[in-house]
Amino acid sequence: MQMTSLKLKKILDERFQNPDWYTMYNRDKDNFRIEWRSSKQGITITLPNVVAKYNQKGEAVIDELEEHVKEALRIMNEDQQLEGMEKQIFPVIRSTSFPTKTNANNQLIYKEHTAETRIFYAIDLGKSYRLIDQPLIEKEGWSETRIDEIASFNLRSLPVDYKHDRVADNDFYFLASQDGYDASRILNEAFLEEMKANSKGEMAVAVPHQDVLIVADVQNKTGYDILAQMTMKFFAEGRIPITSLPMIYEEKQLEPIFILAKNRPETDN
Known part of the structure; x- marks a missing residue:
């Protein structure tokens, strides 16, 4: 029925x-x-x-x-605190359309990332998390810089296991540990630099939703089309969608790109 x-x-x-x-x-x-x-x-x-x-x-x-x-x-209904929870603070990637205030109209702590993404900060509570807002850091006398430093340190401690798939002579790597911070691993610069050093072609990354990070070693034009289709599919299926635009990774910078079918990507400036 x-x-x-x-x-x-x-x-x-x-x-x-x-x-x-x-x-x-x-x-x-x-x-x-x-x-x-x-x-x-x-x-x-x-x-x-x-x-x-x-x-x-x-x-x-x-x-x-x-x-x-x-x-x-x-x-x-709980009164969360930061002191003593340092190891449970992580960065989370969200789209730029994600609200910057809570339902109670409190300002969330965030940092700009790319034209498509922002970095917010969360206290991991096991089965769920709480995004960190201005009243919480003011209550405990913390700075936004301290939150960012602690979250970045904790992120680097997370494993970066991935699955590899080769399609039409292009290499794709998928990080999907389902711990809530797969997309956040795009902030692990050491990991990105390692992948870049081992790339045969151009390196692109995508965070279509919270629970996946795609790293692509694009070695021919078909690779861009595959990455675009893959990113859109993941974006449509994700529980917390982020962006359907992949990003070129070059000189430690991430630049969102529009991928035109059968063509080289155009930078989103």
Whole structure:
């Protein structure tokens, strides 16, 4: 039997019964919200998106949704701190369209990266994470520079295991450890320099979504077309999409490129 928004709403009402939470259904926007009664902080679920996934994959979709939402609500209600959590602070790559403020209108800590990407910072909490905002660093007297230095150091300690695939005489390397920081490994300059040193042709990289980093050793024109198609496919399938544009890596710089079919890429200036 096909799921509908109203059926899903009834299921969510049952799954999120808690005296500390308040749930509401907005018929006009077709969404369902769960929030803490005390703080009014919460999560809004777009029902048609979940209905579509449910009709494809079944009950497991709702189980997964429940787990993620409850974890997010738990984190919202905790008072996180930076002191003592130094080893759990990591950089995360997001698109430039990603919000720079929280739902509570607090400024998130971020740094410009490329024309397509920005670097945010997260406290790893195991099953989930919290992005670091201005009130949190002000409360503990930390600077943005300190956050960046700690996050960069922790990133360099992460393994850089990859799978290799050779297509039409071009080499492609995929980092997909599923630890939440695969795209972040684009910030590991030592790794990029090592890959560049071993490249036979031009080196390009792509971060289509949070859970993959693609490094390409492009040795002919076909390689660019393959990379473009590959990046777009990953971008469309990613849970947290970042950018569908690959980037040329040259002289320690990343430059987003438009890849025109059968042609050399054009730099996005």
